Amino acid sequence: MTLKVYADRVSQPSRAVLLFCKVNGVEFEEVRVDISKNQQLSPAYEEINPMKQVPAIVDGSLNLFESHTILIYLASSFPGVAEHWYPADPRRRARIHSLLDWHHSNLRLGSSGYILNKEATRLGIPLDPQAAAKSEKLLLSSLFKIETVWLEDTGRFLLGGNQPSIADLSLVCEIMQLEVRLLDEQDHNRILSRHRKIQQWIEDTIKATQPHFDEVHKTLFKLKKQWQTLGTNTETESDLKPTLVSRL
Amino acid sequence: MTLKVYADRVSQPSRAVLLFCKVNGVEFEEVRVDISKNQQLSPAYEEINPMKQVPAIVDGSLNLFESHTILIYLASSFPGVAEHWYPADPRRRARIHSLLDWHHSNLRLGSSGYILNKEATRLGIPLDPQAAAKSEKLLLSSLFKIETVWLEDTGRFLLGGNQPSIADLSLVCEIMQLEVRLLDEQDHNRILSRHRKIQQWIEDTIKATQPHFDEVHKTLFKLKKQWQTLGTNTETESDLKPTLVSRL
Numbered sequence: 001m002t003l004k005v006y007a008d009r010v011s012q013p014s015r016a017v018l019l020f021c022k023v024n025g026v027e028f029e030e031v032r033v034d035i036s037k038n039q040q041l042s043p044a045y046e047e048i049n050p051m052k053q054v055p056a057i058v059d060g061s062l063n064l065f066e067s068h069t070i071l072i073y074l075a076s077s078f079p080g081v082a083e084h085w086y087p088a089d090p091r092r093r094a095r096i097h098s099l100l101d102w103h104h105s106n107l108r109l110g111s112s113g114y115i116l117n118k119e120a121t122r123l124g125i126p127l128d129p130q131a132a133a134k135s136e137k138l139l140l141s142s143l144f145k146i147e148t149v150w151l152e153d154t155g156r157f158l159l160g161g162n163q164p165s166i167a168d169l170s171l172v173c174e175i176m177q178l179e180v181r182l183l184d185e186q187d188h189n190r191i192l193s194r195h196r197k198i199q200q201w202i203e204d205t206i207k208a209t210q211p212h213f214d215e216v217h218k219t220l221f222k223l224k225k226q227w228q229t230l231g232t233n234t235e236t237e238s239d240l241k242p243t244l245v246s247r248l
Numbered sequence: 249m250t251l252k253v254y255a256d257r258v259s260q261p262s263r264a265v266l267l268f269c270k271v272n273g274v275e276f277e278e279v280r281v282d283i284s285k286n287q288q289l290s291p292a293y294e295e296i297n298p299m300k301q302v303p304a305i306v307d308g309s310l311n312l313f314e315s316h317t318i319l320i321y322l323a324s325s326f327p328g329v330a331e332h333w334y335p336a337d338p339r340r341r342a343r344i345h346s347l348l349d350w351h352h353s354n355l356r357l358g359s360s361g362y363i364l365n366k367e368a369t370r371l372g373i374p375l376d377p378q379a380a381a382k383s384e385k386l387l388l389s390s391l392f393k394i395e396t397v398w399l400e401d402t403g404r405f406l407l408g409g410n411q412p413s414i415a416d417l418s419l420v421c422e423i424m425q426l427e428v429r430l431l432d433e434q435d436h437n438r439i440l441s442r443h444r445k446i447q448q449w450i451e452d453t454i455k456a457t458q459p460h461f462d463e464v465h466k467t468l469f470k471l472k473k474q475w476q477t478l479g480t481n482t483e484t485e486s487d488l489k490p491t492l493v494s495r496l
Contacts, residue, residue: 051397062339065350073345094320148298149298
C-alpha cells in the first residue's frame with residue numbers, strides 16, 4: 001500500500017515532509033488538505049489526525065502526525081534514504097533531535113506568531129501589541145541563535161554538516177514562510193537580510209534540494225505575488241522568483 | 249567519565265531527566281543550576297548550554313540540551329534501560345516522538361503560560377489578559393486531548409501501554425508543576441480534578457517510579473507549602489503530601 005502524505009503546500013511543515021519524500025525518491029501519494037477551506041477540521045480528516053493539523057501520513061496501519069516525527073520515521077524506515085539526513089550514530093542523531101526540539105519553542109513559535117500578527121495587520125484585525133512584541137523578540141533571538149550557535153563554522157549546513165539533515169529541511173521551510181511574508185523591504189532587512197550566515201545556508205539548502213525545492217514552494221511563491229499585487233509592490237510574476245532568490 | 253546532569257528540581261524537564269536516570273540506575277552526578285539565582289545565565293553555564301536553560305547533560309565530549317532529546321539519548325545509549333521506556337520498534341518509537349513533539353506546542357506551552365500568569369497575579373505584576381486567556385484555553389484543550397486521544401483505553405499509560413515510556417515521565421512532570429501551582433480548590437477542580445483518566449494515569453506513573461518520584465519532587469512539594477503559607481491555606485507540612493497525593 002502506497003504511503004499517503006496529507007499536506008497543504010502553504011504549510012511549512014507540510015512542505016518539509018513533501019520535500020524530504022521527493023528528494024529521497026520515497027514513493028507516496030500526496031493528498032491535499034486545503035487549510036484555506038478548513039478541510040483539516042473535517043470529521044474525515046480528524047480520523048487521520050485527531051489534532052486537526054497538517055501534515056500527517058498514513059503508512060499501512062500507522063497514522064502519524066507532527067512533521068519532525070514523520071521526517072524521523074521516513075528517514076529510519078524507508079529504503080534508499082542517504083545516511084546524512086538522519087545519521088544512525090546516537091550522538092549525531094541526538095544533536096539533530098536537540099535542534100528539532102529547540103525549533104518548536106523558538107523559531108517556529110516566534111515566526112508563526114510574527115506572521116499571524118502581520119496577517120492580522122494586513123486584514124485590519126485588531127492586534128494584541130504585547131503578543132506581537134513578544135513574537136518578534138522571540139523570532140529575532142531565534143535567528144540570532146541559528147546564526148551564532150546552530151550554524152557552526154565547520155560546514156555549510158546546520159550542526160556543522162557538509163550535507164543537509166532533516167533539521168535543515170524543517171528550518172528552511174519555516175524561514176521560507178517568513179521570507180514570503182516579509183513584503184516590506186525594511187522589515188526584510190531588519191529581520192532576515194542582515195543574517196549573512198543564514199542567507200548562505202538557505203541558498204545552500206535550496207541548491208542541495210533542487211529541482212524539488214522550487215516545485216514544492218511554487219504555491220507559496222504565487223501567494224507572495226498575490227499579496228504583493230494587493231499591496232504597493234508592482235513586481236511582475238516573472239520578476240518574483242529572481243527577486244526572492246537574490247535576497248537569499 | 250561520569251555523566252553530568254545539570255538541573256534544578258523546580259524545573260519540570262529537569263525532574264523528568266533526573267527521574268529517568270534514577271529509575272533506570274543510570275550513574276550520574278547531579279549539578280544544581282539554581283534558576284532562582286539565575287545561575288543558568290552565567291557564562292560558565294552558557295559553555296554547557298548556549299540556550300541558557302536547564303536541563304543539560306555532559307557525557308564525555310558531548311554536551312546536550314532539550315529534555316526530550318536527553319531522554320531519548322539516555323534510553324538509546326545507556327545499558328540496562330528497559331525496552332518499554334523507548335522501544336526499538338520504529339512504529340512504537342514514532343508514536344512516542346509524535347506525543348513528545350505535540351507536547352512542546354500544547355501542554356507545555358499552555359501550562360507554562362498559565363503558571364506564569366498565576367505567578368504574576370500572586371506577585372501583583374500587571375497581566376496581559378489576552379495572553380492569560382490564550383494560555384488557559386491551550387492548557388484546557390491539551391488536557392482534553394490527553395484524556396481523549398493519548399490515554400487510550402487499552403493500557404494504563406500514554407499511547408495505550410502497560411508500562412511507562414519516556415513520554416509519561418515528561419508529561420507527568422509537567423502536570424506536577426501545574427498541580428503545585430493550583431492552590432485554589434476551584435481552579436484545581438476546573439482544570440485538573442475533572443479529568444478522571446488523567447488522574448488515574450498520574451497515580452499509576454507515580455507508583456511505577458517510586459520511591460524516586462517522591463524524592464525528585466520533594467523540593468516542589470516544599471515550595472507548594474511555602475506558597476500555601478503565604479496564602480490563606482493553613483495546612484501543616486505533614487498534611488501536605490497526603491493532600492497532594494489524595495488529589496491525584
